[in-house]
Amino acid sequence: MLKSFLRQYWLTGAATIAVVASAAYYVAIGEPDNFQNVKKSKNKSRNKLAGLVNEGNTCFINTTLQALASCPIFIWWIDSILEKPSSDAAGNCLETTSSLNLTMAVINNQHPTISADLFNTRQLIQSLEKHGWNLKSEEQDAHEFFNMLFTTIDEEINKKSKIVKGISIDDEQDTTTVCQSISSSPFRGNLASQLCCLTCGHKSVRYDAFECLSIPLPKLDMRNAFTMLNVQGLLKQFLAAETVGEVQCDNCSVTNGKIVFMKQLSLGKLPQCLCLHIQRCDWTNAGQLTKRQDLVKFSEELNVGNVVYTNRLSGNLKPVTYRLRAVVEHLGMADSGHFVTFRRNAVDGRAKWFYTSDTYIRTATLEEVLKSSPYMLFYERCA
Template structure:
């Protein structure tokens, strides 16, 4: 069994203030991912001690003056890349579309390490994880936005209503889903939500991402869900976001834009629409549950037994971890739990 003491000591060494009071598991998750991000950055802010041997080497290469100079006007050494793909890192794709003239802003990409899903303010009956994901990518109306299309040759600039469309641009290897169970009352008090959310052992993300596909209707824009919708740049210049993806080799085969739905051919690019068959399916790896109220409580974790993580087993085993106590449990115990965080691994 691994002890978290060394992990906490490493975080404190990196100047994270972690007291002995109760902490939130989702906040700790982002502390870990941010720290890993800083330690594995391609161009670190501060030279790492791992680079000491490289700097002491008399044969070290230096960058040319036109690329970089230090504050003392000296040449900077070329250090080895310490880049590492973060397993929880994905991309969200969003686009704004004018409801008056149909002008669309370039697609914007934002990185994420977890998806935080809000429970509906009003009870909507039985809640499922798929339904909450659908709400997450639903369209949003935004008012008083300056529209380039409506403002052509006009002064002052015209402000109109836009529709903001969101979908998942790139799926991570490991998908972390956070169910926000804290809500605020009208009097400013916090309250914990105990809503039951049904989640599957196998999660299919096909309906929540965009894919490259040639569809007849090219006017509907970029959306999630099951509809056959498409976004294309054929009649306008490519956006900086698309160029960025091409530069990162996320979408090296796209010529006319990003589209929705899965292609009929196989490819090996990292972007969703070029993923091989089955690459959008995830298998439940662990579930984190919070016991208690909004002020105090205890976290427990359901996780797969290490013997069943790699490969397929006829008798899959689950474990319930509570501090140093680890006991066997059933899959029914896991699926009926009041999930706070869900962690899925790509199949």
């Protein structure tokens, strides 16, 4: 129900809020020099997406931003962070978050004043470098950038929280007791890790947060190099039960010492936006890094009901469905190549797919999207 409301809210009103927030930031910092071919028009078309300039091996940044810009719930969350009342000092802490919001508003053609055919990420890159990230080295990775971006956003909103509360924090002070609780991103979920003692049956559960699930490919079978894989099967294999030896049992350790446990992973807390990373890089026996070219099938809808922790406990595997929003594809080999994105966008109230490669954008068909070789998949939970 909430998801339906947010989807309707985005299509009707949240876009307006997003662009107002971006405009406020734009006015505050002055006209940025980080866009090209900018035209200001009151009657611009809302059906055209903007491409992103490659600043020198920055396709891994561009492709991730296009994917995130296809997720309305994520954009709504960023807007909500920027709209919260704060002091001037706190507002200045959100430089990366604000730059991200501005960039996504422009490439989605939802900014009230900036209408760009091409836009660059220089301002966002500079804000990330202020947090200590090095984005000017050799080729980097879209998955690494995704993690880098979310780590930085977490740092900014937590720093903002401390300033708003008026607490002076020393760098060496333990801040765990003074940090205000911040609503987590729609990509934040929890893995439930259940351990069951095979001697006495004692069970314990631990929850670990994630923003993106990194799914390994099965060991390559040289006798059958053309095995067809699918995302549903890979996810099930990733969360499959396994035995773990030499574990201390709190219930029967007095008599048995370290014994064998059964470990079962499940999806504990479900994120609103689900990001899956297919681990295609592997090491050969000779110690060389190589890229797996396995064919991995995926669908427009993903049902994860059979790997949800509460479903498994109750034995009721009710469906939990996510809808595809974007696919990041890597073209090339392990040490070189290019990232592109297939992304979904609303056009005249209807969903339409686009292929984006830096500054180049064209329409695409769902059939073409589903034939791509996924490196990262972005899903959004259905109502």
